Amino acid sequence: MNKRRLLGLLCLMALLATSCDNKGDYWGAMEASETTMTLERICDVSTLSQDSIELLSRIMGIDTDELYRADAVMIGKVSGGETSRYYYPRFVIAKDKTMEEVIAEAYIRHSAGNTFYAFLDQNMLAVGETYYCAMNDYHYGYTGRPGLLDHVLGENASKEQYSAVKTFRLSGLPRLIVYDTQLSGFSCYLSVEVRSNTKTEIIEQGACYSSANTQPTIADQKTLARETRDYNYSNFVVEVTDFLPNTHYYVRPYVTTKEGTGYGPVVEFTTERGSEPEVNNFTLYPSGYMSVELYASFYANDFLITNYGYSYGIYSQETGMVQDEKNVEIPFTEDNGLTLSEVVSDLRPGTIYKFRVYVKNEVGTTYSEYLTFETPAE
Secondary structure, three states: OOOHHHHHHHHHHHHHHHOOOOOOOOOHEEEEEEEEEEEEEEEEEOOHHHHHHHHHHHHHHHHHHHHEEEEEEEEEEEEEEEOOOOEEEEEEEEEEOOOEEEEEEOOOOOOEEEEEEEEEEOOOOOOOOEEEEEEEEEEEEEHHHHHHHHHOOOOEEEEEEEEEEEEEEEOOOOOEEEEEEEEEOOOEEEEEEOOOOOOOEEOOOOOEEEOOOOOOOOOOOOOOOOOOOOOOOOOOEEEOOOOOOEEEEEEEEEEEEEEEEEOOOEEEEEEEOOOEEEEEEEEEEEEEOOEEEEEEEEOOOOOOEEEEEEEEEEEOOOOEEEEEEEEEEOOOOOOOOEEEEEOOOOOHHHHHHHHEEEEOOOEEEEEOOOOOEEOOOO
């Protein structure tokens, strides 16, 4: 130690010695006030609602997509202490409650007053294991008599404080990020990225939707993703078309594994009124004895066809009306109601019949014009 520093130290010790009996004014001003650190919450991002994700994103000043890519969010507070004191809080994670073996650290991403926020990036911790977390503050000098001496000697040893320790575990639910959305007046197309810390087999993936539930689940309506036999942990696309016209919908993707079901952000939109389906072509062909074959093709327009069929009755030349008209609904074929092909048998001989086809969607029903078929007399 050089003479100049030694002289300074001796002067300081003499000053302190004269004030030992009167600690209140000078020494009391040098002592640090008690500081309390509180780890308020550890949030598993995969279990948070979209409202919570959006709120935290706004608070922390980051995109929701960035937060969806994180594993956990830590929130803590620092109270007490001197206003002039510098705080360097962080969150530390260990595998033991004594916090002796720290395996990960989360540094502050945002602070508001005495509240601090941080998050863990993906894949920093294993799924399903128990971890211990505490809020930690390390600062330098002016923490009482030893800190004052350290400061004078230029040896600012760190003084660390910890909050109470909390345990947590990551659920392993997949996190979903919507990176492309295409909305028409009648359908919703989502491209979805799947993030997970585990390669647990995917049981199902797609999109769930509702016109009443703002946070739809798989208990509501759902549509499976394309290529459902080739699930993977990179991305998938899903197109939802089974909507009602002129209705506001909430849609969000989901992935189900043995760990449970993870959901992505909600997309909402309102469908247009749309148009009724159209009858493109309708023809009649004789088909055997007292039988006729009906063939028709349809165009669905904006919404899926829900029903189709035909009706027929005996035509009265006297009244110009169709009498005893029967309505027949046909089960869908593989083309989802885009064509109709039916044979009507057991017609009366020597009788004039009128036939027409119809097709429905959620907007309305369209009928074809009547076509005439006359059976031969016996």
